[in-house]
Amino acid sequence: MxxxxxxxxxxxxxxxxxxxxxxxxxxxxxxxxxxxxxxxxxxxxxxxxxxxxxxxxxxxxxxxxxxxxxxxxxxxxxxxxxxxxxxxxxxxxxxxxxxxxxxxxxxxxxxxxxxxxxxxxxxxxxxxxxxxxxxxxxxxxxFDTAVSIAAEAIDRLRTTGESHRRCMVLEVMGRDAGWISLHAGMAGGAQVMLIPEFPESIEQISEWVLSVRDRGRSSLVVVAEGFKLEGVAHATVRDGLDGFGRPRLGGVADVLAPLIEQHTGIETRATVLGHVQRGGLxxxxxxxxxxxxxxxxxxxxxxxxxxxxxxxxxxxxxxxxxxxxxxxxxxxxxxxxxxxxxxxx
Amino acid sequence: MxxxxxxxxxxxxxxxxxxxxxxxxxxxxxxxxxxxxxxxxxxxxxxxxxxxxxxxxxxxxxxxxxxxxxxxxxxxxxxxxxxxxxxxxxxxxxxxxxxxxxxxxxxxxxxxxxxxxxxxxxxxxxxxxxxxxxxxxxxxxxFDTAVSIAAEAIDRLRTTGESHRRCMVLEVMGRDAGWISLHAGMAGGAQVMLIPEFPESIEQISEWVLSVRDRGRSSLVVVAEGFKLEGVAHATVRDGLDGFGRPRLGGVADVLAPLIEQHTGIETRATVLGHVQRGGLxxxxxxxxxxxxxxxxxxxxxxxxxxxxxxxxxxxxxxxxxxxxxxxxxxxxxxxxxxxxxxxx
Amino acid sequence: MxxxxxxxxxxxxxxxxxxxxxxxxxxxxxxxxxxxxxxxxxxxxxxxxxxxxxxxxxxxxxxxxxxxxxxxxxxxxxxxxxxxxxxxxxxxxxxxxxxxxxxxxxxxxxxxxxxxxxxxxxxxxxxxxxxxxxxxxxxxxxFDTAVSIAAEAIDRLRTTGESHRRCMVLEVMGRDAGWISLHAGMAGGAQVMLIPEFPESIEQISEWVLSVRDRGRSSLVVVAEGFKLEGVAHATVRDGLDGFGRPRLGGVADVLAPLIEQHTGIETRATVLGHVQRGGLxxxxxxxxxxxxxxxxxxxxxxxxxxxxxxxxxxxxxxxxxxxxxxxxxxxxxxxxxxxxxxxx
Amino acid sequence: MxxxxxxxxxxxxxxxxxxxxxxxxxxxxxxxxxxxxxxxxxxxxxxxxxxxxxxxxxxxxxxxxxxxxxxxxxxxxxxxxxxxxxxxxxxxxxxxxxxxxxxxxxxxxxxxxxxxxxxxxxxxxxxxxxxxxxxxxxxxxxFDTAVSIAAEAIDRLRTTGESHRRCMVLEVMGRDAGWISLHAGMAGGAQVMLIPEFPESIEQISEWVLSVRDRGRSSLVVVAEGFKLEGVAHATVRDGLDGFGRPRLGGVADVLAPLIEQHTGIETRATVLGHVQRGGLxxxxxxxxxxxxxxxxxxxxxxxxxxxxxxxxxxxxxxxxxxxxxxxxxxxxxxxxxxxxxxxx
Structure with missing residues (x-):
């Protein structure tokens, strides 16, 4: 054969x-x-x-x-x-x-x-x-490798977030399904996990971030690339075009971070993990x-x-x-x- | 409650x-x-x-x-x-x-x-x-952590084994069940995996090691601590006493390596991974x-x-x-x- | 005291x-x-x-x-x-x-x-x-930790780049000095390393990328956030504002990747490693x-x-x-x- | 040329x-x-x-x-x-x-x-x-790779040691020089570092281990393979013969651990890291x-x-x-x- x-x-x-x-x-x-x-x-x-x-x-x-x-x-x-x-x-x-x-x-x-x-x-x-x-x-x-890499990124971002009292937003892969966000977030102890299947509003997200702050901690938000912010029309697909036909730079985390900062007053930083998740050992x-x-x-x-x-x-x-x-x-x-x-x- | x-x-x-x-x-x-x-x-x-x-x-x-x-x-x-x-x-x-x-x-x-x-x-x-x-x-x-640590050890031992044309024997945990040996061995591409459930003779093991040598490679043998060598009476439990009532040093890998070297003429080295497998991240x-x-x-x-x-x-x-x-x-x-x-x- | x-x-x-x-x-x-x-x-x-x-x-x-x-x-x-x-x-x-x-x-x-x-x-x-x-x-x-993290990212990106015959661009930290880019690039075997101290033109970069392709390989370009593309006026500072006063999304890699793709015809992807470099173990x-x-x-x-x-x-x-x-x-x-x-x- | x-x-x-x-x-x-x-x-x-x-x-x-x-x-x-x-x-x-x-x-x-x-x-x-x-x-x-591997082993052994209130002894390479022991021990926060250059007595080592216990902690002892215990005649070279011409099993850690246990009454376990230190990435x-x-x-x-x-x-x-x-x-x-x-x- x-x-x-x-x-x-x-x-x-x-x-x-x-x-x-x-x-x-x-x-x-x-x-x-x-x-x-x-x-x-x-x-x-x-x-x-x-x-x-x-x-x-x-x-x-x-x-x-x-x-x-x-x-x-x-x-x-x-x-x-x-x-x-x-x-x-x-x-x-x-x-x-x-x-x-x-x-x-x-x-x-x-x-x-x-x-x-x-x-x-x-x-x-x-x-x-x-x-x-x-x-x-x-x-x-x-999947397990991608989750491991994303969880390690959360472990790393958490320490810098806590040291600076910042909210850290990590974008992971997942256009249609939130599995990486869910598992990496759970492994890394993220406080907020956002996935394509369940849209949330910026108000809800900000409430979570503020509640974490009130407990004396800094938030780690993990967001799948396909997450849809409730009530906001925006392209979620990376590497495509923005509303003006220009090449879009950055990902949903780059959109989300300034919104969180604006709604909570907490300094917020975005990281888009990208292709690192799919390669290597x-x-x-x-x-x-x-x-x-x-x-x-x-x-x-x-x-x-x-x-x-x-x-x-x-x-x-x-x-x-x-x-x-x-x-x-x-x-x-x-x-x-x-x-x-x-x-x- | x-x-x-x-x-x-x-x-x-x-x-x-x-x-x-x-x-x-x-x-x-x-x-x-x-x-x-x-x-x-x-x-x-x-x-x-x-x-x-x-x-x-x-x-x-x-x-x-x-x-x-x-x-x-x-x-x-x-x-x-x-x-x-x-x-x-x-x-x-x-x-x-x-x-x-x-x-x-x-x-x-x-x-x-x-x-x-x-x-x-x-x-x-x-x-x-x-x-x-x-x-x-x-x-x-x-279990997954232990397997990961053991697989990484195999990755490391393999390169030193190949560089020196040596047979490397790695002992992993598993007194009664060979799961760590099996999974780490499969992940690391070990050529021989020895587990408590299936005794093998030194002749059979040596035949495998020689066959690997004949293909131009160096063998990586992973052995569970509870593995029993066929036809050889020996205590397999680490940290106990040997047949003479003296504190036993080393593990089954330390017993196996010189036997393999003796039967095959290939320089053979043992590593007992030990407690490293159960701790840490x-x-x-x-x-x-x-x-x-x-x-x-x-x-x-x-x-x-x-x-x-x-x-x-x-x-x-x-x-x-x-x-x-x-x-x-x-x-x-x-x-x-x-x-x-x-x-x- | x-x-x-x-x-x-x-x-x-x-x-x-x-x-x-x-x-x-x-x-x-x-x-x-x-x-x-x-x-x-x-x-x-x-x-x-x-x-x-x-x-x-x-x-x-x-x-x-x-x-x-x-x-x-x-x-x-x-x-x-x-x-x-x-x-x-x-x-x-x-x-x-x-x-x-x-x-x-x-x-x-x-x-x-x-x-x-x-x-x-x-x-x-x-x-x-x-x-x-x-x-x-x-x-x-x-510094050594940041270099290690960036080098591991290169190791990962390289395999996905080779599998897809893509040029991968990795942005690392370094506003004024290119040490991370230089050391991580050398450790990871990047073919092109771009640093703030030495501007290069898109033509030169594209020539390097094409030459790598002609040798049958896929390029890995590592670029420090402070790198200045010769002859192109653009803000290089992340997290600031763009020329129109809007929050700037993405980094210099997001600018560079489409330019390389345009000049070489080779599919090119950007990754901005970001804050992951400064946290953790x-x-x-x-x-x-x-x-x-x-x-x-x-x-x-x-x-x-x-x-x-x-x-x-x-x-x-x-x-x-x-x-x-x-x-x-x-x-x-x-x-x-x-x-x-x-x-x- | x-x-x-x-x-x-x-x-x-x-x-x-x-x-x-x-x-x-x-x-x-x-x-x-x-x-x-x-x-x-x-x-x-x-x-x-x-x-x-x-x-x-x-x-x-x-x-x-x-x-x-x-x-x-x-x-x-x-x-x-x-x-x-x-x-x-x-x-x-x-x-x-x-x-x-x-x-x-x-x-x-x-x-x-x-x-x-x-x-x-x-x-x-x-x-x-x-x-x-x-x-x-x-x-x-x-050297840096060997130290990293040994330091990671210490990180892992420490958690299992603390969980069981045990003293953990880790043997690392170094026949004539204690650099790996010294650097890995310092990186991992070992409480006792033993090196070939400076013999110590079992009484001194036990005193250190007991003092750590009195502070409510479990000891991590890192010992170079070439360390010489003061006042005890024993071969320190691994893979050689013991005093009776038999193949020696285990290393200096296997000798040291039972002595520490005997002198302190604290359960003590040995790990010999071995060839894992010299291979791999x-x-x-x-x-x-x-x-x-x-x-x-x-x-x-x-x-x-x-x-x-x-x-x-x-x-x-x-x-x-x-x-x-x-x-x-x-x-x-x-x-x-x-x-x-x-x-x-």
Missing amino acids: RIGVLCSGGDSPGMNAAIRGAVLRGVEVNGFEMIGFMDGWRGFFEGDFIELDRLAVRGISPLGGVILGTSRVPPFPDGNATPAALQAVITRMAELGIDGFLLIGGNGTQTVAELLTRAGVPAIGLPKTIDNDLGGTDYTFG PTAFDRVLATRTGIAAADAARDGQWGTMAGLTGDQITMVPLAEAVGQLKTVPAARYDEVRLNFG | RIGVLCSGGDSPGMNAAIRGAVLRGVEVNGFEMIGFMDGWRGFFEGDFIELDRLAVRGISPLGGVILGTSRVPPFPDGNATPAALQAVITRMAELGIDGFLLIGGNGTQTVAELLTRAGVPAIGLPKTIDNDLGGTDYTFG PTAFDRVLATRTGIAAADAARDGQWGTMAGLTGDQITMVPLAEAVGQLKTVPAARYDEVRLNFG | RIGVLCSGGDSPGMNAAIRGAVLRGVEVNGFEMIGFMDGWRGFFEGDFIELDRLAVRGISPLGGVILGTSRVPPFPDGNATPAALQAVITRMAELGIDGFLLIGGNGTQTVAELLTRAGVPAIGLPKTIDNDLGGTDYTFG PTAFDRVLATRTGIAAADAARDGQWGTMAGLTGDQITMVPLAEAVGQLKTVPAARYDEVRLNFG | RIGVLCSGGDSPGMNAAIRGAVLRGVEVNGFEMIGFMDGWRGFFEGDFIELDRLAVRGISPLGGVILGTSRVPPFPDGNATPAALQAVITRMAELGIDGFLLIGGNGTQTVAELLTRAGVPAIGLPKTIDNDLGGTDYTFG PTAFDRVLATRTGIAAADAARDGQWGTMAGLTGDQITMVPLAEAVGQLKTVPAARYDEVRLNFG
Whole structure:
């Protein structure tokens, strides 16, 4: 059996460990041939790939990024999975002698995997995203590393905040789901955690910050990039344009900090953590999860379990139907958000 | 309601976060009075305790160790839960005005919690142990930190091993269960992982080490302190006496390394990681898990769910009957051990 | 002898270790009484201070921030060291029974220390600043921690940059001196390091970035906040106002990244590291340097060496005249900047 | 000019950064050809080397260990620099077309470099050793990383020690010089620091431990592997044989801990940190120092400054005569040891 591996979407710590797990199991134990396409679907269509064997994956488990590269190039022109577009994938597979795919990616990638499967293309999903917003798995690999980095930033900002009696606002990733903000905030003991799922008003936020001050402390506010301030029209997407068509500088934290200062009279500073969250040394948790995901995916390919994704269920990796995983974004439920309000005022 | 909190057994990163979670929820939301006994059961019997309120738990979440101290002092003289001994606990509770216990500990402590519950003493368990050998929960807090520290040690030892073409043996904790060895080894890409559940012979280990050498690499062997070398009679418990009644120095790694060197001719060095694994800054994962455990335990007390333990089930905290949790040690199943053999020879 | 300690200016990792070193030596060995003023000169004038003894400094060495707080409140109204303002300090000292000061701070604070000394106020300086721009010492404490944090950010950004074939721009602190940019960039293997001392044009920067691309790599550009792009008029000071009087969002990296993308056609992303650089756990280097600085300052007070600053000279702490230390900012000399150009195109 | 690079002695974090610095400067700027011998002198005599160019050193700066390998194979048979042995080196150089050496190593290696120089072999030294016991330089690269790792271990051990009211003994490296013990102990706030240069009696150590207990704290004792307990005859060298010719298990900490427990009645635990101290990710400080050392060495070769070593003097790298550097071990002076006694009883 000849298996093609590719990564799509943003990078996420643990991708190399997943590839290593899949290759050591697939090639050494299951007797596959395996190849890895460079830069996602670009490599597939352009025939740009490397042989994946034991030597190719030596020592890559602790490395951030991904040896294959990744890109957001879609497998279908204009993103439309027309019959012609699907047939083009099948034809290309035949040319390359590929029997099936291991697709490492987040929601977009797994949605593609599900489309391919329904069109008869054998595919298995390996869920990765630092945002943790994918169904069918307790956690996605990359998330724990992102949370760790954000929690360490909170630990650092807290001390400078306390020393200067300032309110510190930290913006973390999370366009649609607040998992990083929630977990990093809880780990770091942030007093206010703001997430896309639950808009709050500047008045409410300021009340929390003042209440923390009244207890003799300095506030640490952690805010997901996709958080929406109630009653204020503003673009929340970073790296886009502002209302005047100019390149927007900074993030939601840069908007929020002066508002908090204005409403509370407390000196307030913003930090936008940015891409630092998605690179570098993965945590041990992510390396283990990713390695086990790779092993399970290689075994699922051997057993013909196409159309599934290797999800974490408790302390087991189980193969779940792709359709289940990609139905909808996994967002923070009200119960979890309420859980952290205990830290508030 | 007045709740007593105590910690028993070895310390485990996350204990402070668990106390903070329980107190912020118990006192601020549920309206409890809470006190914390110093050094486990010693503090209970001697009336040595502190008031637990918001101020007492301020900023403790990232701190290693535990503000209350912990000890292995048992609640029953000689460890026998005689009717008289149980009555003594009940009498002391009445004197202190305690309505129930939150008991933070590992297998031994949760077994005590179950005994107390059966004797009519209201108790709720918070599972902590770096060994992860407790049932009723996917993971115990402290485990992720221990694995992280051990994985970082592997990352470090690997580079010195490769530079000198040496075999490096790292001993990690785990008397009865090999979870730390398994996860740290997988995270660090160790070639050989030895655990208490599966004895191996020196011949088999040497064969693996030689096979790694034949592939042009240097071996990293991670061994749990409770690993038993097949066919060799030797005490595996550290800090005890050797066969001659003398204080034993070093650990199983110190025994294993010269044997590997003798059988393979490869220069081999041992490192015993020891207590470093159980102290210091908890990982974000452990802080979140511990905080949520504390919150859930405080709510369970409010709801009268005595006789339960706050376990992690997937991404939820659920209250499981203590009897289920303490039935037997959770050890590494054969399927998980086989999973990592893929790295071997 | 009764000594007052105060911190002034931005916080810098190691301040707690310096206080601990000075107190353990001053109180326990030299027999001083010591007090610490809260929030810098504010605490001095308002009589807000704490007793500094062994218990007060227990375990503070690894803590970020500073237990006394710090502020930018000047000791002289409007910053003018008029005879009246100086007399006010002397009078207040007498009221508080203070025989001399240990002043922990950067360039501004040490300049004040020198002024006070010339006016007859006994003062000794302890140099701290993450910017390392102070004369009279090889390094200031806080600098090594800031460099470590920035270097780790580079390590992380590099992997995500390589995976996506992007140019990553990291902005680090340094308004007037490029030490953090230079050292972190060298440690992290950045290809381009931009510092306030040496303006470069966007054309030159783009040429470097393209040359890196031609070698098959992705560029990592590290830029100090005070870097000036040749031929472009723009405010470089963060947190101020832009040319239109509006609060400025983002930093120089947010300005630079789109320009690089425009000139090279390479997707480019900016990260502004911000306050994360100045808080949290100090490195071992900074803790040792700060502790030794504190010890030396306490001994200098005992010996009456007022008007000096405890500087690092090789592996020794030596007392240097304050006048020498504060003469001018210590900036990156051309030889050091040339040294790193070796990494360029 | 054709330059041979080799590493000798134990590995030390920063060696890769030094090679990268020397190669980027030597090949790209100075126009050298450079080759690197594998496993030290073995590679030289066996003709086992690799070409060192920009590609060969790409991205190696943050990696622990050393890409060339290192060994303790001496350049002279039996370690005797006989005229015949020196002539063999010169002959071999001619065969390989080598004009000079860059020798990366500690005291032993730099002594060899000095011998070679006197015999007319052009050699330049790059000082590396985690022990910091080399003259002619303020610090050797590798030392800062070792201290950081040991200080982090102290931070971790302290919390578990305090939680259990135990005395924790940490053994760190340092056969002949106590620098790691001294700096890590000061950084971590150890109460007792024991170093080879200053023997102490078990009675004195116990008095310190008891005095710490009387202040309500738990002791952290850091001991260098070469520390000698006054009045007790015992081998201090690890990995050797004990007095009965049997392989010795454990280190001096394993000897010391039971003695402390016996003399004080305080439960005491030993940890031997071992090889973990010398591997893995170098600190930013060591990467910068090593890179600058490599650059300076490449320029010294260009300028014909043979017989020198690239030492750190304040914030400059200066070329010092090898004879000065290797005259005698740099040990901890009494003044520095006294400085830390302030933490004692």
